[in-house]
Amino acid sequence: MxxxxxxxxxxxxxxxxxxxxxxxxxxxxxxxxxxxxxxxxxxxxxxxxxxxxxxxxxxxxxxxxxxxxxxxxxxxxxxxxxxxxxxxxxxxxxxxxxxxxxxxxxxxxxxxxxxxxxxxxxxxxFMASSRMIVRVDDKIKNWPDLRNKKVVTTKGTTSVKSLEDRGQVRSLNMTVLEGHDHNESFKMVEDKTADAFVMDDVLLYGLKATAKNPAAYAIVGEPLTTEPYxxxxxxxxxxxxxxxxxxxxxxxxxxxxxxxxxxxxxxxxxxxxxxxxxxxxxxxxxxxxxxxxxxxxx
Missing domain, CATH: 3.40.190.10 (Periplasmic binding protein-like II)
Incomplete structure (x- = not known):
């Protein structure tokens, strides 16, 4: 010893x-x-x-x-x-x-x-920025609109840390959920299990483009970070x-x-x-x- x-x-x-x-x-x-x-x-x-x-x-x-x-x-x-x-x-x-x-x-x-x-x-x-994808009907435009909302991100990514670093999670009383992969995280928004999916903008553009009804979703929010892939x-x-x-x-x-x-x-x-x-x-x-x-x- x-x-x-x-x-x-x-x-x-x-x-x-x-x-x-x-x-x-x-x-x-x-x-x-x-x-x-x-x-x-x-x-x-x-x-x-x-x-x-x-x-x-x-x-x-x-x-x-x-x-x-x-x-x-x-x-x-x-x-x-x-x-x-x-x-x-x-x-x-x-x-x-x-x-x-x-x-x-x-x-x-x-x-x-x-x-x-x-x-x-x-x-x-590549250089990406952290933003969020939401349902258009929910009229979420920026981070303050997530007060008391459920926010999902993909397990093992940097997106939630970006929110926490800005004090957004605590000050807005968000509930943070995690998806196994990006498809699962986006499905939570589709199924209304979550109000927003926070992730790098380019990945969100891809998910939006391949959704059954792309027009039902919007990518919003001021960029939280710059992410060099x-x-x-x-x-x-x-x-x-x-x-x-x-x-x-x-x-x-x-x-x-x-x-x-x-x-x-x-x-x-x-x-x-x-x-x-x-x-x-x-x-x-x-x-x-x-x-x-x-x-x-x-």
Whole structure:
């Protein structure tokens, strides 16, 4: 037994970090030996990462990950690189990457300081803002209109924290509910179990566009935060991260990011019945692409 409990805790933490680093440093070797790269995907984060009609992972972030996978294939000089997919949720996505069960997480994950303690992020591929989707008939326009209302968000996301940081939950006496995924959270609004679903605006636009009656819903509220979405990768592997960052930089500098943005946000999407989000690229994201970096303020 340790006489100094603080020393024992510190040693345990150090050993845990070392074990995580040891796993991460073998990413490229693992991919080379198995000739397989594993991509974590979301089942309902349209248009970033979702299942199409054939239950195949597709989306804006999936396209980006596939380009990174091709860069890994070239770097390792592999004649063929298999793509394996593993589904993740808002709740377990960080654990899956931190434990090395997947090599890239292709979804709609915000790069923030708390998460960077456990995983690494590459250059942001989107900038979102936290807002809410409501039923038009309820006439909810902004956050003060949620007084004594039920608000849902998806488990494991940053949206409720944004409300709490502003003191909105307590001051407005909101009841906070959690959905397992974005579809379940939105269904609570559809079923009138909740009055508002708080989430990143682009995900709300996707849910609204695919609803049975899109006109029945509105995306409202002043933006609470700016959320830089980025692909996650295991922490502590500088060689692997450098490769991923380099490919993301190339995608941006060569203009491929703009073509992908047009494909997923401005054009009809075939496997979504030619649905079009009609969401122009925001000013903050466009400006961030002028000076690509994985460094964010929060």
């Amino acid at each position: 340790w006489r100094n409990s603080g020393y024992g805790v510190a040693l345990a933490l150090l050993l845990s970090v070392m074990a995580t680093a040891a796993r991460a440093e073998d990413v490229l070797a693992k991919i080379r030996d198995s000739k397989t790269i594993t991509l974590a995907y979301r089942e309902a984060s349209f248009p970033f990462s979702y299942l199409d009609q054939d239950k195949k992972p597709v989306g804006y972030a999936i396209d980006l990950c596939l380009k990174i996978a091709d860069a890994v294939k070239q770097q390792l000089k592999l004649p063929q690189l298999n793509i394996a997919y593993v589904p993740v949720t808002s709740s377990n996505r960080i654990d899956v990457i931190a434990s090395g069960k997947a090599d890239l997480e292709c979804g709609s994950t915000t790069n923030n300081a708390e998460r960077r303690k456990r995983v690494d992020f590459t250059i942001a591929h 980025a692909i996650m990768l295991p922490k502590g592997d500088p060689a692997y991260k450098a490769l991923v960052d380099r490919e993301m930089g190339r995608i941006i500098h060569d203009g491929e990011i703009y073509k992908l943005y047009t494909k997923w946000f401005l054009s009809p999407i075939p496997n979504k019945n030619n649905l079009t989000l009609n969401m122009p690229m925001g000013y903050l994201f466009r400006e961030s692409l002028r000076f690509p970096s994985d460094q964010v303020g929060n």
